[in-house]
Amino acid sequence: MTSPEAPDSAAAPPPSRTEPTAPSAEDLLLATARGEEQAFAQLYDRLSAGVHGTARAVLRDPDHAAEVTQEVMLEVWRTAARFDPTRASARTWVMTLAHRRAVDRVRAVQSQRERDQRSLDGMHHPPFDVVAEEVEDEMERARVRDCLGSLTDTQRDAVLMAYYGGHTYREVAARLTAPLPTVKSRIRDGLLRLRDCLGVPA
Template sequence: MAGTRYGEEPQPPFASDSTSVEALLVKVANGDKNAFTGVYEALARPVMGLACRILQDPAQAEEVTQDVMVEVWRTAGRYRPDRGTAKAWVLTMTHRRAVDRVRHVQSAAQRERRVGALIAGREHDEVAEAVESADERKRTHRCLDDLAHLYRVPLLLAYYHGMTYLEVAQSMSAPAGTVKSRMRTGLRLLRDCLEARS
């Protein structure tokens, strides 16, 4: 890089103290993609930190961070410097989205409880097909209860409520690939638990 001596760290394009996040946000509102890079570099970490504190789940916090930064790009023109700093504006946005995600997860937990009532006596997939006796059903219930929420919910929705991967992903506001991965892990943990309790 021109102007960078050997062994020196290259400076980010918006490291200058004279270029505030507020000034960059005004440029973003005018469609300046380079200015958005500066906004992202300045605010993505605090956004992720706040989302993590609210959600207690790094994967969901990362999704919220990406959603917020996309919203910043799309709505930069709505920022009003007289009402507060750019950071405060973006963190308010983050708080709103993270709280919405928490409410969605709580709603999913309520659906999970309703779906749990459908488990007994229904046969689905290889795990459920192995459940034949009342004792085995009880073991399955216990093992499902022991699974972490992020593994239990997709299994209940897909295998006992008949939802497709896509429907589960939409109901949990998670990418389909993430849901498939969680379901594979959940099935493995469920099998391990059933074997340990047999």
């Protein structure tokens, strides 16, 4: 009697393997709350682009948006223990932080601009155009060039663009990628230093 052949083990299908699922954002945030840096690194990779997009939509300025993104992700690392998965998803919680921080930045920037403008309005220096005319009318151009060397680089660039390049203050601000009140302040301070250097009476 012939015994049945043993099954060919080589032909048997390999045991099925279940691929590990990626942790959810909620899991990563909870792990971050426990101080797990690797979890935070994964959470950063997953959500930072969305944080930047939220900040950019509010601020319109890429530099401010990038700064807010870093601030928000740092806040996530520091305050992850406050996250409650029963109240919101991890993405919603983080994007809410991003929106609030971006709105705070808008208010801070606006407040600074208003303070700068009030400071400019409250000063009793001669108008910019009057000072520029005194400098050009009463002193030789050679002395002006010498005195330009006493200005800071930012003051000199702003003054040259505005009074020797014929650009408006807004054009100067755009070329220097600086806020308009800051540019006005640089021009004012630069012209006053020029006047003092050249000996033009106030």
